[in-house]
Amino acid sequence: MVHQHGDEAHIPDEHKVHRVGAWLPADHRVQHDWLAKHIEHLDNNPPQPLSKPVQEFKEFIEGNTRIYMYFQQMWEEVPMKKPYYQDPTGKKQIRSYEQMLALLNRIFTQAPHWNDTAYGVGMVGVPLCSIFDYVMSTPSGHAAFLDPDVNKMLKKILNEWGKFLQTPESAVALSTETTGWFSDHGRKDLMEVANAPLQTNHSFEELFICDPKAKHHGYKSWDDFFTRQFREGVRPVASLDDDNVIANACESTPYNLARNSSLRAQFWVKGQPYSILDMLAHDPLSAQFDQATVYQAFLSALSYHRWHSPVSGKIVRAFVQDGTYFSEPLFTHTNTSSESSPETTASSLYSINASGLSQSQSYLTNLATRAVIFIQADNPAIGLLAFVGVGMDEVSTCEITVRQGQHISKGDQLGMFHFGGSTHCVLFRKDVQVTGFPEIKADGSKKQNVPVRSKLAVVKNGGRS
Template sequence: MAANAQPGITDTAVSYVIEEELGCNPYQSLRPWRQILVSVTIISTNLLPFISFGAMMGGGFHVGKALGADTPAQAGWFAASYTLTHGTFVLISGRLGAIYGHKYVLLLGGGWWTLWSLINAFCRDTVSFNIARGFTGMGAGLILPNAVAIIGTTFPPGKMRNFSIAFFGAAAPVGGGSGPVFAGLFTQLLPWKWLFIFLALLGSLMDWVGGTIGVSSLILFNFVWNQVPVSGWCGYEIAILVISIALGILFILVEGRVKEPLLPLNIWRAPSFGAAMLVVFLSYMAYGTGFWYTATWQQLIRKWTLLEFAAGGSPLIIFGAFAAFLSAWLIPRLAAEGILAIGALTVIAGNIFIATMPAQQTYWAQVFPAVLLFSFCPDFIFTASQIIASNSVSRENQGRAGSLIGVLQLYGTSTGVGFGGLVEVETNDHDLQPLRGYRAALYLGIGLGIVALLVDLTFVIVREYAQIFTYSTLVVSIKSGTAENVLGLGADSDTRSPLRPPGACHPDHEDWQAVLRPGSWLPADHRVHHEFLRRVTKHVAANPTEFSPAIQSFKEFIEGNSRVYMYFVQMFEEIPRKQPYFRDPTGTKQIRDYKHMLQVLNHIVTRAPEWTDAAESVGMVGVPMCAILDYPMATASGHAAFLDPDVNKMLKKVLNEWGKLLQTPKSAEVLGNHTQGWFGNTGIGDLMQVANGPYNTSMKFEEMYICEPSAKHYGFKSWDDFFTRKVHDKARPVASPDDDNVIANACESKVYNIEHNAQLRDRFFAKGQPYSIIDMLAHDPLSKQFAGALVYQAFLSALSYHRWHSPVSGTIKRAFVEDGTYFSEPLFEGVGDPTVKEIDTGGISVGQGYLSALATRAIIFIEADNPKIGLMAFIGIGMDEVSTCEITVKEGQHIKKGDELGMFHFGGSSHCLLFRKGVELKGFPVVGRQENVPARGQLAIVV
């Protein structure tokens, strides 16, 4: 599988997360025929502006000649003026749509574009025509980002959205390629003005100061480079260039001070972002130069009519549409940086074909392959740069980054025409050698493309991004603050964001009810969480120590990996800046950043978990790392980070180091009968309360567990030795050992849920999570036999008995440990209202189904002796630091009901039993039972 591929992340899962998990449907509900109508309308809003763009790229010389522009340099403005404002006004139009509504700004842009297209038809000279073209481009700039936003708010993830986006993207090359056709028809059969009449018929805070300065700077800078080829370096040209640069500097200064900047300066510090934007700008400059001089060469040197040129450019329509779909197909298969490099190579090769061809030659020799190559550049560059931008910048800046790419796409094209014109004028010997000028301009385009490619190869390609960019764009689009725009939630939306789970309350709210964090391992009362962290952070601050080897490696890994560094910085920034998440009850800041996190983790992995002599602290003892990471891992960046394979490899190293410590005699020091010892009065009392619960007994510790009562620490040599303690047979007898129709319970645990007729791909358990049997069983070939299975799941606590026992007598068919995640919550857990900034207090307690599919887990297939049962499966599921699973049986081994299968080290999370379709079972314990179901006790009966 390619590095970029993200198995299991589907449109269905996305739709589920937004709609079913969060109890809402943020999309507009439309009938199929209305969906098609809306889609066609939105696509046309991108098609028509690019038809207008293509009409002047191909027909600008003909229209210009009618208005008195006799040279290609003079006619260059006919193509450049439109793309200049088209690209420039994209910079602010996305923000305008977020403030005033995307629909209204789109309608304004369409009306403005139509009005000025009509005005173009009645212009009598080049100056008024180019001014009108510039105003027309403003309308096109208002359309683009708002049309994209409307697609996102109208269509939920699925085929309709995918097709709408694909056709919307394809509208650009199709429109650009169709433009010369319309221009040829109207300029050769009718007066040129009818072309524009036809087009017309087809047709909260805002940084106004920064927007005005930025747009003015861009327009003046571009004006100079497109005007110099016409009039030369006159005094006013130099003055305008200086003014444009000064305005650009002023724009930077203003953006650094205003409250809501159009383009925050910190966006340029994001890894690879600046380099990627330079690649986009240079590539489109090369594209604009190549396309313009292809048109000029064919029409002026080879005397093609405009219709002939339109026919020659028709591959741009066909292959441009194909390129849009090809780039979308490549996204999950090739790194975005690779797609960007291919885009740069196509424009380089296209310019080379045109620059090296003789004055007269058949179309098929060099023009055709050049046009074919040009058709791939825009879609490849645009698609790849959007992905790189979404990976690089912070979540609140992703919308701005996307708009900037639209600016550079069109602004680069316009600027390329201007630069090419300047080179042409300086090298064509006063129009005596026009081909020499054309070639020089095209060589400039080749050079620009080569620089873009080198920048991509040198600064942009970051191997680590390839593993997560598709899934990252998905997570950020749902969880980030910009999700309000993605989902169409504006200032006039309902104050209760649909991103917040219904019924979720802040724990300080009077209606708050205690929940079990995660799976009853963390206490429900957040005050206990804070008290634990307060004590740990206080100790760490007073007792600084060197990092352990594993923690030091973790630190170097974070700081040496751009992608991971971004996640670990942002996950702490995304924790709500309010109680109970950001400060403890005394006002002290909690875990501050990843460096502070590493310091506290270092404290934990260098000692065994102590008992705290307070009943409400029970549960914290088993997962001290989870207590530290609980809030960060519930953020958008935290969720992405803790699903990352490389991050989980480092976590495994940390946990292995801690595990080795917990197997040493030193770790047994926390087992004493002192206040912070597990065998202190509170500790052993709570242990036995949990152990005696299932049968309502009153056994002592030594009567329940195999130990040495007279020895120190009951004879346990280490923390792990104590945690994996064995139980006496009399305390946990095997249920009906001679009756194969009786199913024994595999783990001492509380019932979580029971699902009947679960499919290989399904939604079941809490809130219908889209994690199902084929995922739970790690895509093992035997998993296909469990379509329509019955699934029983239960979870353990820190004080539970942690060994597993066979529920049936039979033969071990398959037994293996599947590596997975360690610290990860379901996507909907931890998603709160982006405005209110709250994290779901439910945590992993309602996410056991998620853990069963993604967490590290032991999977054992057993062929039961009872033919009524046949093949069944056991899954021991790790969670957080309790993710070490040890299997003690071998494949081919015959076992009896109640025999040991393996154990969790340092704790355990959950377990599942799967029975194939057709196995009739009854008598399962009631879901919601408070006491543990005893290990090896009766779980169910085969009918």
């Protein structure tokens, strides 16, 4: 049985895709099966009227020549060969923006479920990313998902879905049925992720605030479940009285540690360096972080999604910067494969990165919708610090729960991600001698989460040289 965070050893190599954060199944057949079921439903039922935001999206596409060209061509640029051309059931992949709109219209009436297939049980945690999976990396898709007007429309659609995920109707996905989050496999994977950092064996009820006697464990909506909180004491604050100890801001897997990061860099190149000015949304305080140390970690689909302060100090500035939702770098190369056929179009000479947004995390820190919070630490050895919560994929809301001028203690809540993939960065200014970060492994999937509010790093001997 295929699980989102389980052993991938039994997945054939040709069907295995490494997904950072596991927001889409490691076995791509599970994702294809999920999409095929939705397409089959649309094919076998009368067309439904488009909801208001999807209808607006349709009118926007058809009323703008540039956008119409993008959304026509992106589907044509998907290579006409395996694995792009057909899914395991033999049905065609999405081939037009009209079909895309019909799928969006259907999905926005549902909360994410687990998918029970012949290949096992997996979780398509980001359904829009599943729909856009291949076209995001085509030349026209790359252009479209960078376009400010396209992103304004996507924000409208995602906000509408976000409203649905806060309704009681969305809690249907929290059932004990095979496709529910409290099913045997759903609960198993949730607890595997929650227990792993401290090597405990607690139940869901012991770790998270809930009412096990109530329907859906007392969660009123999907979003209520997604933003669930740990019980008091489950994640204690590291060295609360020692300001030289930095606390981990998010329950997350280490992704990268970069020192001497440039204020401005070409983040769209394959190396994906950090571009501090862009990451911090050109805020006037950005200049203080030239040559900064940047620690980045990503949150898994089954993890805890609230942010906590790495230090005690004063909130200097806090804002959400609107950005892209499905942009990824266009890392393509000429395909010289002998598998080309007469059906192959010129545009399919590009090889699509099937790992999608998950492999573009540094790039996304500069472009995706993100929350930026500057904190003046009480510890003068640290001084001004920056936290950036990056909304990936479906995230339409990065919610900040602190305000400018507020004094917070280490470990206090800063905000949260609402539904979707996510990553975050903590930035230290040049010459802050901060060491002891978690090990960064090349294969992030083999490294477990670092507990939120646990020790992330230590400032050495007064911090600044």
